[in-house]
Amino acid sequence: MPPSPRRGGDGLLVRLTGEGLGAEISDIDLRNLDDDLFAELHRAWLQNLVLLVRDQQLTGSELIGFSRRFGDLDWAPVQETGRRFVEGLPEIYVVSNVLEKGEPIGSLGHGEAAWHTDMSYVEKPPKASVLYALETPPSGGNTYFVNMYSVYVALTPELKQRIAGRRIKHDGTYNSGGYIRQGVTPSVDPRDAPGALHPLVYVHPETKRPALYLGRRRNAYIEGLSLPESEALLDELWRIMDHGQFTWMHAWRPKDIVLWDNRCTMHRRDAFDPHTRRILHRTQIKGEWPPA
Numbered sequence: 310m311p312p313s314p315r316r317g318g319d320g321l322l323v324r325l326t327g328e329g330l331g332a333e334i335s336d337i338d339l340r341n342l343d344d345d346l347f348a349e350l351h352r353a354w355l356q357n358l359v360l361l362v363r364d365q366q367l368t369g370s371e372l373i374g375f376s377r378r379f380g381d382l383d384w385a386p387v388q389e390t391g392r393r394f395v396e397g398l399p400e401i402y403v404v405s406n407v408l409e410k411g412e413p414i415g416s417l418g419h420g421e422a423a424w425h426t427d428m429s430y431v432e433k434p435p436k437a438s439v440l441y442a443l444e445t446p447p448s449g450g451n452t453y454f455v456n457m458y459s460v461y462v463a464l465t466p467e468l469k470q471r472i473a474g475r476r477i478k479h480d481g482t483y484n485s486g487g488y489i490r491q492g493v494t495p496s497v498d499p500r501d502a503p504g505a506l507h508p509l510v511y512v513h514p515e516t517k518r519p520a521l522y523l524g525r526r527r528n529a530y531i532e533g534l535s536l537p538e539s540e541a542l543l544d545e546l547w548r549i550m551d552h553g554q555f556t557w558m559h560a561w562r563p564k565d566i567v568l569w570d571n572r573c574t575m576h577r578r579d580a581f582d583p584h585t586r587r588i589l590h591r592t593q594i595k596g597e598w599p600p601a
């Protein structure tokens with residue numbers, strides 16, 4: 310049973326998921342947050358890593374307005390057609406399998422999206438992402454989150470020793486749906502692939518807690534090791550991450566908002582029936598520091 314919700318004074322109603330991370334915030338309208346309530350929401354987010362807020366009725370501009378409370382936003386990449394996902398709102402990225410006149414209105418299709426941290430292959434990865442559900446399929450397409458502070462804590466002292474001070478190459482060849490990014494020629498050797506090197510153990514700039522920073526598995530490489538050694542060590546770390554006890558699964562409903570801390574979590578998505586519709590809008594809050 311998840312713990313009961315608690316309310317501090319007139320503040321937020323926070324219900325922990327009772328799983329590896331995450332909390333649901335209720336009785337709140339994200340269009341109207343005064344500074345005190347926002348400060349509480351921000352604290353709850355840092356503590357719980359992922360927040361779910363249901364029944365929000367937001368326009369695209371209101372979604373951007375809410376997201377901006379957390380910092381400057383990245384612009385979404387343009388679609389392969391050269392068009393913006395949402396005309397006039399360049400901050401919005403559309404995650405969808407829906408076709409209109411034969412053209413996809415969004416990215417990532419209907420397949421599984423493997424575990425990843427958003428854009429960890431750039432020097433300053435985004436610090437947070439916000440997803441807002443417009444249409445959701447009757448089943449499937451659930452999103453899973455994993456608590457990378459807990460994964461780090463779970464490593465044996467011997468394993469912590471082996472990864473201390475090491476950096477990991479985050480591959481920028483593929484997006485989270487497994488599609489090759491525009492303008493990239495894939496390489497079979499992760500050492501030649503485009504991407505960024507970041508510390509394998511990362512200290513969160515706000516909570517100051519250490520987290521394991523894996524990014525994504527495909528084409529990952531631990532600097533200074535031979536390829537087979539790097540693969541073996543990565544497999545060991547990924548097995549611990551994917552153990553199940555550090556995760557929380559979210560089954561989407563329309564009007565759900567989910568906000569996650571991209572610095573201490575990873576996420577993945579189940580596949581869903583391609584004949585059903587799923588449309589989510591995403592914003593991304595810029596990272597302020599390279600991981601260190």
Ligand SMILES: [Fe+2]
Pocket residue numbers: 425426427485576
């Ligand atoms: Fe993602």
